[in-house]
Structures are given as structure tokens and as C-alpha cells.
Amino acid sequence: MSRAPSPPLQRHARAWVLLATALALLPLLPLLPAALTAVIATTAVSAAGVAWRRPVPLPLRLLLVAGMLAAIHWQMGSTPGRDTGCALLAAMLAIKSSELRRLRDARSLLGFALFAPFGAFLLDQGPRTLVLALLALAGALLALQHLADADTGSTPPPFPHQVRTAARLLLLAAPLALAGFWLLPRLPTPLWGLPERGSGQSGLSDTMSPGQWLDLMNDDRPALRVQFFGATPTPQDRYWRGPVLTRFDGRTWTRLPGQRRAPPPPVADSPVHWDYQVEYEATERRELVALDLPRTPPEGAMLDADYTLESARPLTALTRWRLRSSAPADFQTTLPPALRAQALQLPDGFNPRTRALAGRWRSEAGSDDEAIVRRALEWIGRDFSYTLSTPLPGRHGADEFLFDWKAGFCEHFSSAFVVLMRGAGLPARVVTGYAGGSRNRYGDYWLLRRSDAHAWAEVWLPQRGWTRIDPTAAVAPERILDTVEDRLSAAGDGGDGFDIGARWLQALQMGDWLRRHWNTMVLSFDARRQQRLLSALGIERLQPAQLIGLFAAAALLAIAAMAWTLARGERERDPLLRAWRRLERRYARIGLARPPHEPVPAWAARIAPSPAPDGLVALSRRFSDARYARSSPDLASLLRDLHRHRPQPGVRTGAPT
Incomplete structure (x- = not known):
């Protein structure tokens, strides 16, 4: 027996399905590359507009598929990853709207569309994504209501009633969802590995090449938040050490593999120590940063011979690290010969003018290494300027920067300075990380953005060992010690300098403070915190069996409440009757319940005979x-x-007659 064909899709139902699909794409599209987002959005609107008038031919749909695949490859490459999969899902939904003809097609599209907000959580778990996902879910429920009315031929109820119905369904599901979040036993590590992103994110890397840092320096997204327990370092001490780059091929700086596997050398402690916690945003990489210098690695991280911290796993989600650091009194005063040779290495045929100048300075300074360092810093502070607008260098990058441009940012200053020092016979290397940061007055913590990324130099000096030298600070101290945010923060204390900039900063700080609380309550709720969920009640550690029992009890209660509420709605499907029953219950609470045998008009005339409308x-x-x-x-x-x-x-309270 053949099945009856699905009814055709009416215009109002089609509009609701398209709106629900657009809401489902809304959490996902902002997380994709901007150009790809524009292509997908344009395709979705065009396909829906054409399909509104007439069916889209199969050859045109195949052409759209080929075009979307080409756009994804253009923006994200051929490497598979979570973001690539999410882009394919968004592209499929954009093209799927061209196939809307019948109710069955509409229900199929809504079913696929609900995968989009869930896919967005693979890329971002922030509050914005959650709010947009809930909005998409509400839109899908409203669209399904319209499809049900179209299928039965019923007249849709008023829109406010539809919204209340969708909100009621979401509220019914909320207890079960919260029980799953708080009580379903969590594993300390994922049961299966999620693939990394196919396209790279801006963040600290273990290499530094010309122009590589431009995207990072222009990225104002948060990189890490730091809370200090006790003393707070001065601006001169707020250098956050990341990868140390020693090997140079004339263009790119990289880490030494041998240093990554060797233990850290001994360091003489200074009397000042800093105890702090770092909240690190996801980067898909393993590089961590710590105040210069970290003393011991936290659990789950490794500390190498360059005092660089590295996570054992890629940072695919928000992580927190408790650390202790102190500025060294001296740092590796005895330099191994192999490391000295690497720290003096310069490739042949590169930067002849820089090497000639360094040789002349050495001959003039003799054995006074510190005099060479001072001379270089005085020259840079006198004749150079800071800017992000620089051309890409050619073969002799240090020569072009030192003798032609005399302007650049930390990537140029640190690289050219280390080449100059090595040319003069001083072991030197590039250190990357972050510098500075701004204090959030609402949460009393420090925020470092990706644009705070910085590169400086370390020069090896006798009796002192590795010594931090920041040539960028010589020409632009405000880049490190006196940022725009610091000045606006000072202006925002109520003086004459309180202006739009200070208000803007306060709004940013409040927004980041809210985001940090979201991170604390939601994103960092891991297996360890779950096991201590009832510690306030004296239960220090919940075992997996106890968590399963609590979850089962909470789930049963939530399901029972859902079943009772839905059954009650089935008993009183008429919204008018439900509203009247609620009114009667209000009178029953004050002793004026209507007896079952008394007609409604007689009951109303008996207890409240007012003629008011x-x-x-x-x-x-x-x-x-x-x-x-x-x-x-x-x-x-x-x-x-x-x-x-x-x-x-x-x-009146008289008895019925």
C-alpha cells in the first residue's frame, strides 16, 4: 500500500521554518571566518528567495554545493577539524532551504538545523553562544507548532500564546538539563578525542617569522586572566614568559629541540615571590606563559631548560593553572658550550651591515659586554620609533630595520637586537610571551589580551647569566609600562579626566568580569569540582556511584514533573478552560470555591455581584x-x-442557595 504524499508547505509555515533555520545558524556563523560567513549567509538568503517562488533545479543545487565546498577550502584549507565540520554543516543548511516543498521537507530541515547551535559549542562555550542557542531552540519549537497546525488544518493560536507554550516547554526541560550538567559523572579526560581546528587561531607559537605577529598584535580578544594571592608584581616585572627562540636561519626563529627535553638549570632565587592563578583561554596549542621565571611546573605541564612551560595536552578549552614565580637573582651563570654555540649562531650571507657594526662596537668596547648593550639601547631609544605599519623585510631583515626603516614593533626590535648582540660576540636569544596587562577593578584580577603579545631579548652576561633586555621598551615604554588602558583607568576615578574613553573601559571591564564568572561557574566545572559539589554539607568527595544515584533521583523527579505537567495540559487542552480554572483556584484559596453542582453564573452572582465590566x-x-x-x-x-x-x-461568603 502506497503512503499518502506529504501535504504541500504553505507560505506562513515556510516563513516560520526559514526563520527558525536562520536562528539556528546565528550561534555558528560568527565563529567562522568572516569571509566564509558572508558567503554562507548570502547563499542561504539567495536560495531561500529563489525557492520561495519556484523549485530550485537540481543542476543549480549541485552548483551551489560545489561553490560552497570551494569557499570552505579557500578559507579553511583541506585539513579536517571541528571548525571545518561546522562550516560544512552551515553550508548544508544554507543550501537545504532550496528544497522546501512539503511538510516533510520542513520537518527534515528543522531537524538538521538543530545540529547547528550544538555544533557552535564545539567552537565556543561562552554565554553569547548559549543565549543564541536557546533562541534557536525556541524558534524551532515555534516553527514545529506551525507545522503541526498546518498538518491538522487548525487555526494557529495568538502569537503570545505560542511564545508562552515554547517557553513552557523549555522550562520543562531545564531541570533535566541542569541535573545532567551538575550530577552526570564527568570523566577527567574525554572519552574520545575531538579533532583540533582545521584552521589555526592567533596565539603564541614556537616560531617567529616576519609578519607572523601582525594578526596577533591586532587581536583584542582575551588571552589569559590572572589573580594574585599576595604581592602584585610591578609593571617592570609583568613579563609573561612563553617560548624561547634560539635557532635562527636568517628569517625564522625557532626553539631548540634539545632544550625542550632537558631539565631546567638552577636559578638563584630573589626574595620576592609571586603566587597566582592563570585562567588560560583556549588556543588549540600547548604553549603556556608564566611570570618570569616560574619555579615549578603545575600538574599537567612541563618546564624545560629555557624555563618555558608547556601543557601536556592541547588547550582546547578554558584551563586554570596555579603557579609561583620570582625574578631571578642570576640565571644560568655557567653556559654549556653547546648552548653557547647555538646562542652565538648566525647564518652566513645574512645582514652584513649589522654584523659589521657589531664587530666595530666589539673592537671599541673590548671585553665590556654591558657597554655594548648600553650603546645599542641608547641608539634605539634616540633614533627609532614604534609602529605596526612596516613592510615585509627582504633577505637582510635586521639590516633593513636598523639602517633603513628605524621603525617597527617588538618582532623587529627583538630579532634585530639579538642579531646585533650575536654579531658582537654576546650569546643572545629571543623570548616571546606577553607583557603588561590591565587590572579589572570589578574582579580584582589582571586581563591580558592577545594584542599584549610581546617579544624581548635575553643576553648572557658574565656573573649574571641570562639577563632580560627589552629594546622595545627603550623606544616605546608606554607599550609595556603605561598602556592606554592604564591611563583611562586612572581617568575613570572621578576627576576631570572622566570621559567617554573611561566609560568605555568600565563597560569592557564589567563585560569581562561577567565572562570570568561564567568561566568559573560553567566552563571550569570539571570532574574535580563535581566531586566536591556537596563539600559545604560535609561530604568532601562524591564517588561516581553516588553521583549516578543523585542524577537518577533528580532525573526521575524532573521526568515526573514533566509528565504531570504535560498530562495536565492534555486534560485541559482548551486555553480558555485552563484560564477559568486558574481564576476559580484564586477564589478557592480565600474560601470561596465553587461547588461542582453550582453553575458558573450563579456562583459569580452569589459571591461578587458587582456590575463592573x-x-x-x-x-x-x-x-x-x-x-x-x-x-x-x-x-x-x-x-x-x-x-x-x-x-x-x-x-460575599454566603452558602449557595
Whole structure:
């Protein structure tokens, strides 16, 4: 027996399905590359517009598929990853709207569309994504209501009633979802590995090449947040050490593999120590940073011979690290010969002018290494300037920067300075990380953005060992010690300098403070915190069996509440009858319940005989006419008045006659 064909899709139902699909794409599209987002959005609108008038031919749909695949490859390459999969899902939904003909197609599209907000959580778990995902879910519920009405031929209820129904369904599901979040046992490590992103994110890397840092320096997204327990370092000490780059091929700086596998050398401690916690945003990389210098690695991280911290796993989610650091009194005062040779290495045929200048300075300074360092810093501070607008260098990058441009940013200053020092016979290397940061007055923590990324130099000096030298600070100290955010923060204390900039900074700080609380309550709720969920009640550690029992009990209660509420709705499917029953319950709470045998008009006239148009008698007459006389009143107005009505003073309490 053949199945009956699915009914055709009406215009109003099609509009609701397209709106729900657009809301489902809304959490995902901002997380994809901007150009790809524009292509997908344009394709979705064009396909829906064409399909609104007539079916889209199969050859055109295949052409759209080929075009979307080409756009994804253009923006994200051929490497598979979470972001690539999410881009394919968004592209499929954009093209799928061209196939809307029948109710079955609409339900299929809505089913696929709901994968989009869930896919967005693979790329971002922030509050914005959650709010947009809930909005998409509500849109899908409203669209399914319209499809059900279209399938049965019913007249859709008023829009406010539809919204309340969708909100009620979401609220019904909330207890079960919260029980799963708080009580479902979590594994300390994922059961299966999620693939990394196919396209790289801007962040610290273990290499530094010309132009590589431009995207990072222009990225204002948060990189890490730091809370200090005790003393706070001065601006001169707020250098956050990351990868140390020693090997140089004339263009790119890289780490030494041998240093990554060797233990850290001994360091003489200074009397000042800093105890702090770092909240690190996801980067998909393993590089960590710590105040210069970290003393011991935290659990889950490794500390190499360059005092560079590295996570054992890629940072695919928000992580927190408790650390202790102190500025060294001296750092590796005895330099191994192999490391000295690497720290003096310069490739042949590169930067002849820089090497000639360094040789002349050496001959003039003799054995005074510190005099060479001072001379270089004085020259840079006198003749150079800081800017992000620089051309890409050619073969002799240090020569072009030192003798031609005399302007650049930390990538140029640190690289050219180390080449100059090595040319003069001083072991030197590039250190990358972050510098500075701004204090959030609301949460009393420090925020470092990706644009705070910085590169400086370390020069090896006798009796002192590795010594931090920052040539960028010689020409642009405000880049390290006096940032724009610091000045705006000072202006925002109520003086004459309080202006739009200070208000803007306060809004940014409040927004980041809220985001940090979201991170604390949601994103960092891991297996360890789950096991200590009931520590305030004296239960220090919940075992997996106890968590499963608690989850089962909470889930049963939530499901029972859902079943009771839905069954009650089935018993009273008429919204008018439900509203009247609520009104009767308000009177029952003050001892004026209507006996089952008493007619509604008689009950209303007995207890509240007021002739007012909004009184109980008038409402009972309107209710009886709408329900039993089959009149055509304004149902929305009647429902609103029934919901708003409350017992008035002066009602009678006599027994029914």
C-alpha cells in the first residue's frame, strides 16, 4: 500500500521554518571566518528567495554545493577539524532551504538545523553562544507548532500564546538539563578525542617569522586572566614568559629541540615571590606563559631548560593553572658550550651591515659586554620609533630595520637586537610571551589580551647569566609600562579626566568580569569540582556511584514533573478552560470555591455581584458565551482579562442557595 504524499508547505509555515533555520545558524556563523560567513549567509538568503517562488533545479543545487565546498577550502584549507565540520554543516543548511516543498521537507530541515547551535559549542562555550542557542531552540519549537497546525488544518493560536507554550516547554526541560550538567559523572579526560581546528587561531607559537605577529598584535580578544594571592608584581616585572627562540636561519626563529627535553638549570632565587592563578583561554596549542621565571611546573605541564612551560595536552578549552614565580637573582651563570654555540649562531650571507657594526662596537668596547648593550639601547631609544605599519623585510631583515626603516614593533626590535648582540660576540636569544596587562577593578584580577603579545631579548652576561633586555621598551615604554588602558583607568576615578574613553573601559571591564564568572561557574566545572559539589554539607568527595544515584533521583523527579505537567495540559487542552480554572483556584484559596453542582453564573452572582465590566459576573458571562454559546468574542482579550482578574474586597461568603 502506497503512503499518502506529504501535504504541500504553505507560505506562513515556510516563513516560520526559514526563520527558525536562520536562528539556528546565528550561534555558528560568527565563529567562522568572516569571509566564509558572508558567503554562507548570502547563499542561504539567495536560495531561500529563489525557492520561495519556484523549485530550485537540481543542476543549480549541485552548483551551489560545489561553490560552497570551494569557499570552505579557500578559507579553511583541506585539513579536517571541528571548525571545518561546522562550516560544512552551515553550508548544508544554507543550501537545504532550496528544497522546501512539503511538510516533510520542513520537518527534515528543522531537524538538521538543530545540529547547528550544538555544533557552535564545539567552537565556543561562552554565554553569547548559549543565549543564541536557546533562541534557536525556541524558534524551532515555534516553527514545529506551525507545522503541526498546518498538518491538522487548525487555526494557529495568538502569537503570545505560542511564545508562552515554547517557553513552557523549555522550562520543562531545564531541570533535566541542569541535573545532567551538575550530577552526570564527568570523566577527567574525554572519552574520545575531538579533532583540533582545521584552521589555526592567533596565539603564541614556537616560531617567529616576519609578519607572523601582525594578526596577533591586532587581536583584542582575551588571552589569559590572572589573580594574585599576595604581592602584585610591578609593571617592570609583568613579563609573561612563553617560548624561547634560539635557532635562527636568517628569517625564522625557532626553539631548540634539545632544550625542550632537558631539565631546567638552577636559578638563584630573589626574595620576592609571586603566587597566582592563570585562567588560560583556549588556543588549540600547548604553549603556556608564566611570570618570569616560574619555579615549578603545575600538574599537567612541563618546564624545560629555557624555563618555558608547556601543557601536556592541547588547550582546547578554558584551563586554570596555579603557579609561583620570582625574578631571578642570576640565571644560568655557567653556559654549556653547546648552548653557547647555538646562542652565538648566525647564518652566513645574512645582514652584513649589522654584523659589521657589531664587530666595530666589539673592537671599541673590548671585553665590556654591558657597554655594548648600553650603546645599542641608547641608539634605539634616540633614533627609532614604534609602529605596526612596516613592510615585509627582504633577505637582510635586521639590516633593513636598523639602517633603513628605524621603525617597527617588538618582532623587529627583538630579532634585530639579538642579531646585533650575536654579531658582537654576546650569546643572545629571543623570548616571546606577553607583557603588561590591565587590572579589572570589578574582579580584582589582571586581563591580558592577545594584542599584549610581546617579544624581548635575553643576553648572557658574565656573573649574571641570562639577563632580560627589552629594546622595545627603550623606544616605546608606554607599550609595556603605561598602556592606554592604564591611563583611562586612572581617568575613570572621578576627576576631570572622566570621559567617554573611561566609560568605555568600565563597560569592557564589567563585560569581562561577567565572562570570568561564567568561566568559573560553567566552563571550569570539571570532574574535580563535581566531586566536591556537596563539600559545604560535609561530604568532601562524591564517588561516581553516588553521583549516578543523585542524577537518577533528580532525573526521575524532573521526568515526573514533566509528565504531570504535560498530562495536565492534555486534560485541559482548551486555553480558555485552563484560564477559568486558574481564576476559580484564586477564589478557592480565600474560601470561596465553587461547588461542582453550582453553575458558573450563579456562583459569580452569589459571591461578587458587582456590575463592573471587569468584575467576576461580567467575566463569567463572557466565558459562558465563548465556551457554550459558540459566540465569536475577542479570545485574546478574554484570556488576558481572566489571567489578570483577582478577587476584590467585599466578596460575599454566603452558602449557595
